[in-house]
Amino acid sequence: MWHYSLYIDVLLLFLIGLANLTSVSFKKSNAVTAERMKAFAHLANLVDLDLERCLKIHGGLVHLEGLKKLERLNINCCNCLRDSDISSLSGLTNLRELQMSSCKVTDIGIAHLKGLQNLVNLNLEGCLVTGAALEFISGLTSLLYLNLSRCCLTDDGCDKFTGLVKLKVLNLGFNNVTDSCLVHIKDLINLESLNLDSCKIGDDGLVNLKGLAQLRNLELSDTEVGSIGLRYLSGLRNLENVNLSFTMVTDSGLRKLSGLTSLKSLNLDCRQITDVGLVALASLSGLTHLDLFGARITDAGTSCLRNFKNLRSLELCGGYITDAGVKNIKDLVSLTVLNLSQNSSLTDRALEYVSGLTALVSLNVSNSHVTNAGLQHLKPLKNLRSLSLESCKVTATELKKLHLSSLPNLVNFRPE
Known part of the structure; x- marks a missing residue:
């Protein structure tokens, strides 16, 4: 550690000459x-x-x-x-990030x-700020990206968001804000x-989102949103x-999403979702990521x-899928990520169906009845880098053999 500190001293001294x-x-x-x-005080041209x-x-x-050119x-x-x-930092008026x-x-x-009127990107995640700070943030009218996740926000002060009309990205995750806050987001x-x-x-809060025509990404996980509110997203x-x-979204609510033809990624880790809800999504043929972890x-x-x-990524981990279900996805050749864990009825036949998904x-x-004998079906998957077969009838020795003989790109495989 002493040698490293000395190295830093020398390096910082060297920096003085690099104006x-x-x-x-x-x-x-x-x-x-x-x-x-x-x-650092000598680096007058420092930007980043x-x-x-x-x-x-x-x-x-x-x-x-004195670093007046600092932007990031x-x-x-x-x-x-x-x-x-x-x-x-108050005088660094050229700061953009x-x-x-x-x-x-x-x-x-x-x-x-x-006073930092040129700020475009401000990340305060996890800082001890409350709604009172929004009084000052509201004056930063050039902001495009604002992260206030995991702060101490409530609805108090949320009316100050209305002035940040240029915002493209707003993260309010893990705060105690309610539907009342979204009233000030709608503009x-x-x-x-x-x-x-x-x-x-x-549900009541989502009515305030219906006019956000440019919205591409919406994170509502672990909220009190149910099927009724989804009509505002349609x-x-x-x-x-x-x-x-x-x-609290149910099958009936998913029908309200059927018109979202630009949708590429949908996470439905909800126990209330069943086959009926999946049928309602049939029109979303552009999906590239579908997470049904926990759905029935x-x-x-x-x-x-x-x-x-x-589809490039698919998670089906509700525990209700058998080999017959895997057969229905064997032609989704664009898949690069497939998670079928927790489906305890799967056998080696499932791996046979998966063997044609060579982009994986x-x-x-994991947690299935796959055995060492089934590993032979994975040999065509030359792009495979991660393979998890925990709590299966598979040994570490046979997995190692598979890695060495047929799947050289594997960097993560379990059991180890």
Whole structure:
């Protein structure tokens, strides 16, 4: 460690002579301290500085005050930083991107950012900020990307979102915001991505999203959304990715999604979903990712999957699939990821059906009746890099043989 610290001292001293340097990264370096950051003060042309996970820089940001050309600063996961540190950034008016997730910064610290009118990307995930900070953030009208996930937000202060009309990406996941917050989101018509993961959002709140015509990505997992609210999504023709896992959506609700022909990714990890719901999605032939982990899909329901010729990723882990169900997906030749774990009735015959899916990169058939004898069917899968057969009648020795003889690209295979 002493030798490494000495190396950093020499390197920082060397930096002093590189006045034209525009980009510097010391990511994950505990050798960078507040005292050693004096060297940065000489880098007047610096545009990009990465100090992510540098845990001893408290008090050192003062040495950045003269770097007027700085556009990108990454201090993610520097949990040593406090509000007083952020005051040193207030004069860096050329900053366009500020990454400061998981810092111990509060509303007081965010107040120092209010003059950074050129900020386009602001990441405050996991910071100790509340709705009071939105008073200052609302003045950053150039923002396109704003991450407030895992902060201390409630509905208080959410009315300040209305001024951020240029926003394209807004992450409010894992906050205590409710339907009342979404009232102030409805006029952000440039939104392309909205994350409400684990928020207290229900059906009534989704009415505020129906005018967001540019929305492509919507994260609603672990919310109180049910089938009734999905009718408000039916007009969002540009939606490409929707996550409805752990919601109260049922089969009847999925019919309201049938018109979303641009949809490419759909996560339906919901116990209420059955074969009936899957039939309702038959028109979504453009899907490339379908997650039915936990859904109660049977062999009969898998016949609907034949319509999804563009699927590249499929998860069917509800426990109701047999070899006959796997036969229905054997012609989905675009698949690169297939997860059939938890289906305990699967046998070696399932691997025989899978053998034609030569584009597969990842295959999971854990908790099944697959045996060593069935491994021969996997030999054509030359692109396979990950293979999981945990809790099967397969030995580590035979898996190793398969790897060495036929599947040289495997880098992850279990049992090990």
